[in-house]
Amino acid sequence: MSLPDLFREAxxxxxxxxxxxxxxLLLELVDGNPDHELAWIWLSQLVDDPEDRIIALENxxxxxxxxxxxxxxxxxxxxxKQAREFGQADLFQQAKQLYRDGRKAEARQRxxxxxxxxxxxTKAWLGLALLEPKLExxxxxxxxxxxxxxxxxxxxxxxDQLKQSDQIDYLVLGKKFEDNGRAQKAIAxxxxxxxxxxxxxxKAIAKKxxxxxESTLKEKKPLKFTHPTTHLIRLTIGPILxxxxxxxxxxxxxxxxxxxxxxxGGMMVPMGSLLLVGTANTPHxxxxxxxxxxxxxxxxxxxxxxxxxxxxxxxxxxxxxxxIAFNRLAAYEAAFTFNIN
Amino acid sequence: MIPLNxxxxxxxxxxxxMTVTLIIIxxxxxxxxxxxxxxxxxxxxxxxxxxxxxxVLMLGEEGGGALSAITQMFMHxxxxxxxxxxxxxxxxxxxxxxxxxxxxxxAFYLAVGLFADIISTVSRFDSPIPGIGASGAVYGVMxxxxxxFPKGRIRTLVFIxxxxxxxxxxxxxxxxYFVLLQIPIAFQVLLFDADSSVAHWAHLGGFFGxxxxxxxxxxxxxxxxxxxxxx
Numbered sequence: 001m002s003l004p005d006l007f008r009e010a011x012x013x014x015x016x017x018x019x020x021x022x023x024x025l026l027l028e029l030v031d032g033n034p035d036h037e038l039a040w041i042w043l044s045q046l047v048d049d050p051e052d053r054i055i056a057l058e059n060x061x062x063x064x065x066x067x068x069x070x071x072x073x074x075x076x077x078x079x080x081k082q083a084r085e086f087g088q089a090d091l092f093q094q095a096k097q098l099y100r101d102g103r104k105a106e107a108r109q110r111x112x113x114x115x116x117x118x119x120x121x122t123k124a125w126l127g128l129a130l131l132e133p134k135l136e137x138x139x140x141x142x143x144x145x146x147x148x149x150x151x152x153x154x155x156x157x158x159x160d161q162l163k164q165s166d167q168i169d170y171l172v173l174g175k176k177f178e179d180n181g182r183a184q185k186a187i188a189x190x191x192x193x194x195x196x197x198x199x200x201x202x203k204a205i206a207k208k209x210x211x212x213x214e215s216t217l218k219e220k221k222p223l224k225f226t227h228p229t230t231h232l233i234r235l236t237i238g239p240i241l242x243x244x245x246x247x248x249x250x251x252x253x254x255x256x257x258x259x260x261x262x263x264x265g266g267m268m269v270p271m272g273s274l275l276l277v278g279t280a281n282t283p284h285x286x287x288x289x290x291x292x293x294x295x296x297x298x299x300x301x302x303x304x305x306x307x308x309x310x311x312x313x314x315x316x317x318x319x320x321x322x323x324i325a326f327n328r329l330a331a332y333e334a335a336f337t338f339n340i341n
Numbered sequence: 342m343i344p345l346n347x348x349x350x351x352x353x354x355x356x357x358x359m360t361v362t363l364i365i366i367x368x369x370x371x372x373x374x375x376x377x378x379x380x381x382x383x384x385x386x387x388x389x390x391x392x393x394x395x396x397v398l399m400l401g402e403e404g405g406g407a408l409s410a411i412t413q414m415f416m417h418x419x420x421x422x423x424x425x426x427x428x429x430x431x432x433x434x435x436x437x438x439x440x441x442x443x444x445x446x447x448a449f450y451l452a453v454g455l456f457a458d459i460i461s462t463v464s465r466f467d468s469p470i471p472g473i474g475a476s477g478a479v480y481g482v483m484x485x486x487x488x489x490f491p492k493g494r495i496r497t498l499v500f501i502x503x504x505x506x507x508x509x510x511x512x513x514x515x516x517x518y519f520v521l522l523q524i525p526i527a528f529q530v531l532l533f534d535a536d537s538s539v540a541h542w543a544h545l546g547g548f549f550g551x552x553x554x555x556x557x558x559x560x561x562x563x564x565x566x567x568x569x570x571x572x
Binding site for chain 1: 387390391398399400401402403404405406407408409410411445448449451452455456458459462463553555556557560563564567568570
């Protein structure tokens with residue numbers, strides 16, 4: 001594939017929502033042609049890490065300093081980064097203060113929030129290792145700290161100390177590692193369950209998980225992840241499909257006979273479905289964060305309200321089509337009675 | 342060949358709430374139909390015509406339209422018809438419900454039932470005879486089962502020279518057996534106007550409607566399916 005073809009293909013993929021494939025093609029392209037300004041600009045929109053976005057735009061601006069849009073976007077990203085860092089620093093300070101005040105549970109909550117926002121925050125992980133009440137969580141936090149920065153002798157010593165304890169539930173620890181994509185650590189934990197004094201059920205569970213992880217490592221088959229947008233669209237289509245079929249049947253299988261009222265309903269169902277599906281399945285989706293702020297969907301009340309609104313938006317058009325059908329059915333039933341008599 | 346039970350355990354839920362609810366609704370509807378029939382045969386005929394799916398009425402924009410398309414799914418022409426459909430729904434519906442969740446399962450069930458009705462109506466567009474039964478939707482559920490759990494082990498009653506046996510058979514043998522049975526008769530009905538009191542095209546329509554299952558799977562089940570992990 002020639003250079004322009006490669007670029008065109010990547011843009012096409014990106015426009016079709018196949019971000020990962022587009023990103024891989026563009027990475028391949030800039031690897032061989034680091035002066036391709038447009039490739040860097042497109043890449044800046046396809047990489048997930050905000051830091052990588054900034055680097056891509058900086059590269060594009062170095063190649064062509066005369067494109068004001070790039071400069072403006074870069075500035076916006078830098079400001080966002082600063083604001084994020086400020087927010088994170090604030091959270092960390094709050095956690096520190098709460099810890100000093102003896103409010104350990106609240107301090108822990110702040111740190112948990114911080115690592116969910118910034119999983120590479122070593123200090124937050126270290127803090128969590130101190131504050132987590134469960135041994136398994138402490139070990140996990142220390143392992144993560146050492147993974148991010150192996151040069152932490154205190155953390156390393158503390159971890160060795162904790163590992164001496166016979167109170168560790170390695171099944172819980174294994175699952176924690178597995179959930180966080182650290183297969184080797186999870187396998188080691190499961191092996192300890194299999195060899196330890198656990199119940200037969202626990203041993204069977206650990207073996208099942210270990211064998212599965214080993215097989216995935218052996219095959220080296222990367223997991224295919226479905227983008228949240230694809231999930232949203234996939235799940236949104238369900239109610240639309242049912243509605244479209246009902247309307248189609250009601251109109252005598254003739255799309256030209258569909259009444260405008262039912263067409264209007266056809267717009268409400270996707271909206272309601274999107275709301276309902278979004279609130280129920282992808283609370284971390286960036287659309288929802290944009291809609292309600294980063295914390296919006298963490299609020300159960302707000303989420304329930306949105307789900308309810310979605311449900312009403314779905315149910316109204318369904319009720320309408322069934323009401324229209326019922327009226328026609330009643331008229332036909334009356335006529336049918338007349339025919340029989 | 343009669344499928345009796347799915348021998349594989351569920352992953353996400355323990356009780357198939359929606360499958361059981363659908364079976365109960367179908368049974369109640371059948372009892373109601375029976376009561377109407379006992380009161381008078383005219384009332385029963387009227388009931389079937391009004392709440393069943395009549396192709397000439399649907400295409401002529403008369404009768405219950407969308408409402409009848411739903412009610413016909415919950416009516417049956419006899420005890421054997423009901424028992425066959427409900428047994429299949431029980432056998433194949435439980436694990437399909439497990440990977441969709443109850444409400445998405447209901448939406449899927451209705452979607453395939455409606456799709457089957459559309460296909461059946463198109464295949465006999467000039468017929469004034471009402472069509473009833475959950476078969477279309479049940480075939481859709483069977484297709485979904487075939488897609489998701491092709492190797493599921495189903496306890497099945499088979500007779501070999503009048504000797505009853507109940508081995509565990511792979512789901513694909515049973516489901517393909519039932520689908521392949523439909524194809525020659527469906528084409529005889531379509532091409533040569535052969536008489537048949539069974540809506541074979543509704544069965545085939547429902548079966549192909551089973552592909553809709555991809556829109557109704559739980560996110561985690563969809564992820565496992567994509568990665569060829571055990572569901």
